[in-house]
Amino acid sequence: MFARKVAARLKPNSLTEFMNLMECEILPWLRKQEGFLDLITLAVPDGREVTTVSFWDHKENAQAYNSCGYPEVLKTLGKLLDGTPYVKTFDVVSSTLQRVALSRPTEGDNLVHETGAAQPGYRPHETRP
Numbered sequence: 001m002f003a004r005k006v007a008a009r010l011k012p013n014s015l016t017e018f019m020n021l022m023e024c025e026i027l028p029w030l031r032k033q034e035g036f037l038d039l040i041t042l043a044v045p046d047g048r049e050v051t052t053v054s055f056w057d058h059k060e061n062a063q064a065y066n067s068c069g070y071p072e073v074l075k076t077l078g079k080l081l082d083g084t085p086y087v088k089t090f091d092v093v094s095s096t097l098q099r100v101a102l103s104r105p106t107e108g109d110n111l112v113h114e115t116g117a118a119q120p121g122y123r124p125h126e127t128r129p
Contacts, residue, residue, distance in 0.1 A: 001037070001092035002059045004066070007051045008077075008085035015047030018080050022052075026073055030054065033069060035061025048082075055092065062089065 010018055022041060030036050037055040044050075056062035066087075074085070 001095070002056045002062045003090040003092050004054045004056070004062050005051060005088045005090065006054075006085050007049065007088075009049050009082040010047065010080055011082045012048065014080040015043055015050070018050060018077065021076060021080070025076060029069070030065075033061070033065055036065070059089075059091075 019041070022039075027039060030039060035057040037057060039055070040053045042051045042053075054062070054065075056065070070087075074081075
């Protein structure tokens, strides 16, 4: 799994509009992007700074979004931003937020769902929340 962190300053009193654009325009579009898994949005208490962390199945899909989709997102949010956002990328090495495997299962692996049925992908050494 791969993550992109984008940190930005917002113009005064624009957090509500930022969140509306994220929820109504950007997030629905992101959900259609190949490899997109999840998005977390954080804001400081005064609403002047936000950070989004998007999760992707593979680095290549995040890079494709960065070159094709991200410039469009910046245009959509541009009137709300106070300066240029800062982007940083990460390999996800551990997570307790989702049940997303960090590596693809091999054909011989089994996964036990809550029903108890064995399914491909089970790794007995992994703990599930």
